[in-house]
Amino acid sequence: MTSSTAAVFGLCLMALTALPASAEQVPLPTPAPQPKVGTVPPPPSSVPSASPSAQAQLAPPSNNSIFPFKLPGFSRPGETVAFDAKQRALVDRVNVYLMSLQTLIGDFVQVGPDGRKVEGKFYLQKPGRVRFEYNPPSPIELVSDGNSLVVRDRKLNTQDLYPLSQTPLRFLLADRIDLLRDSNVIAISADDMFVSVLIEEKQTLGGTHRVMLMFNAKDTQLKQWTVTDPQGYDTTVALSNLEAGRKLDQTMFVINYERKEIIQ
Secondary structure (H helix, E strand, C coil): CHHHHHHHHHHHHCCCCCCCCCEEECCCCCCCCCCCCCCCCCCCCCCCCCCCCCCCCCCCCCCCCCCCCCCCCCCCCCCCCEEEEEEHHHHHHHHHHHHHHHHEEEEEEEEEECCCEEEEEEEEECCCEEEEEECCCCCEEEECCCCCCEEEECCCCCEEEEEHHHHHCHHCCCCCHHHHHCCCEEEEEEECCEEEEEEECCCCCCCCCEEEEEEEECCEEEEEEEEEECCCCCCEEEEEEEEECCCCCHHHHCCCCCCCCCCC
8 A cells, every 4th residue: 555545544534554654653542341332432531642732632532442343233234323312413513513614724633543643734625625734754645626535645746536425524525414314323422522423434435434523512613533444443633723714725725637746
């Protein structure tokens, strides 16, 4: 797997498995007990260390034991998970927040299944546009123009193209969204800190993935997500220093379909 392909699976699909050797290592948290069906457990008290800007927001779940890929009652053909009125109200809150976003910028910290950490900045504009810039020494940047997502490797001067519709975080970029209707929500939970929504995405590159979205319990602001790949490995992306509503330069989201190399 090339570093650029690994990056798109790390941030949007699977675990980032080809980080530079110089990437910072952080320990994985202690495994937590398996959750009950239909609920999302709170994040563990032990979390990886992060930069000061993101430390208060980085609350990844533990390794794959917290969401083993096959849980009782999940992924049965033709079966849906029933949610009570309180859980549906939580999803409605999340839907309203996601639809209220038009532009969003901020910093991110990504922790892979081996504890490796990389940081960077992201820019989001609905519908469908996003840009993730990894800090050096990582040469990777991800750009979506609303139709496709491209992974650029500045060091190799290459880019790999993927259909945006097959990335498990596609619904974050949708102009209008109803998570219960437009995605396969399999668990919903809330505590004093977070509203957590667990989604299973089957129509994605690389097979079925699970995405756990975590929102601030007070203002429903998106704080982080964790992508679990078909092998049960987690990659967590935590957000900080968020700013909504700023006008963004549209050239940040341009993809050149004529060339393989990176556009400078």
